[in-house]
Amino acid sequence: xxxxxxxxxxxxxxxxxxxxxxxxxxxxxxxxxxxxxxxxxxxxxxxxxxxxxxxxxxxxxxxxxxxxxxxxxxxxxxxxxxxxxxxxxxxxxxxxxxxxxxxxxxxxxxxxxxxxxxxxxxxxxxxxxxxxxxxxxxxxxxxxxxxxxxxxxxxxxxxxxxxxxxxxxxxxxxxxxxxxxxxxxxxxxxxxxxxxxxxxxxxxxxxxxxxxxxxxxxxxxxxxxxxxxxxxxxxxxxxxxxxxxxxxx
Numbered sequence: 158x159x160x161x162x163x164x165x166x167x168x169x170x171x172x173x174x175x176x177x178x179x180x181x182x183x184x185x186x187x188x189x190x191x192x193x194x195x196x197x198x199x200x201x202x203x204x205x206x207x208x209x210x211x212x213x214x215x216x217x218x219x220x221x222x223x224x225x226x227x228x229x230x231x232x233x234x235x236x237x238x239x240x241x242x243x244x245x246x247x248x249x250x251x252x253x254x255x256x257x258x259x260x261x262x263x264x265x266x267x268x269x270x271x272x273x274x275x276x277x278x279x280x281x282x283x284x285x286x287x288x289x290x291x292x293x294x295x296x297x298x299x300x301x302x303x304x305x306x307x308x309x310x311x312x313x314x315x316x317x318x319x320x321x322x323x324x325x326x327x328x329x330x331x332x333x334x335x336x337x338x339x340x341x342x343x344x345x346x347x348x349x350x351x352x353x354x355x356x357x358x359x360x361x362x363x364x365x366x367x368x369x370x371x372x373x374x375x376x377x378x379x380x381x382x383x384x385x386x387x388x389x390x391x392x393x394x395x396x397x398x399x400x401x402x403x404x405x406x
Contacts, residue, residue: 183378225258240350
């Protein structure tokens with residue numbers, strides 16, 4: 158595949174194009190407060206951990222964000238059930254307190270809308286793992302958001318993540334399959350990897366749905382149902398992700 162994949166540190170002039178690249182993220186996902194506060198800081202404070210892929214015309218076609226953190230710090234030691242949110246908080250806490258990182262976590266790998274289904278995501282996973290190796294890390298971990306789970310929102314993530322295809326034993330989910338084909342190993346579910354809470358009016362704005370039913374509401378793009386409380390006037394979405402480990406050696 159004729160792509161040029163570099164770090165943002167090497168090509169800082171692509172920062173604006175990287176941010177403006179079209180994607181398919183559901184609007185409500187962008188309302189996660191941990192991500193809102195910390196994600197924009199990655200390009201500025203960890204540019205060597207940000208990947209950008211361009212085609213022969215120089216157009217940005219994919220991006221990959223990752224962060225270094227100290228998994229071995231006191232009180233940690235295992236991949237957190239808080240997943241994406243927790244590892245972002247750890248990374249910037251470690252940076253502030255001068256802790257030496259020992260692990261790299263993927264935060265996002267996104268392919269532009271016009272280039273989906275062309276195998277670019279697999280190249281980005283491999284490039285992110287190689288970048289972690291180049292920077293001296295032995296392991297890349299990823300709180301993976303399974304790409305097909307939104308179609309089965311009611312299914313438990315633990316069951317879905319372990320589901321495999323009969324013909325080859327690879328994961329049923331396409332995005333998990335990309336990671337496993339690249340050498341990743343599924344380790345555990347992070348049940349509260351991302352949390353989005355808001356008033357019912359906010360959820361109506363984010364989704365275009367009425368949010369007029371007490372209980373669980375299935376929302377397009379959500380991996381599990383959103384809990385709606387008419388009595389108290391709010392709704393909460395706790396998204397599970399799947400931890401995958403990649404050795405860089």
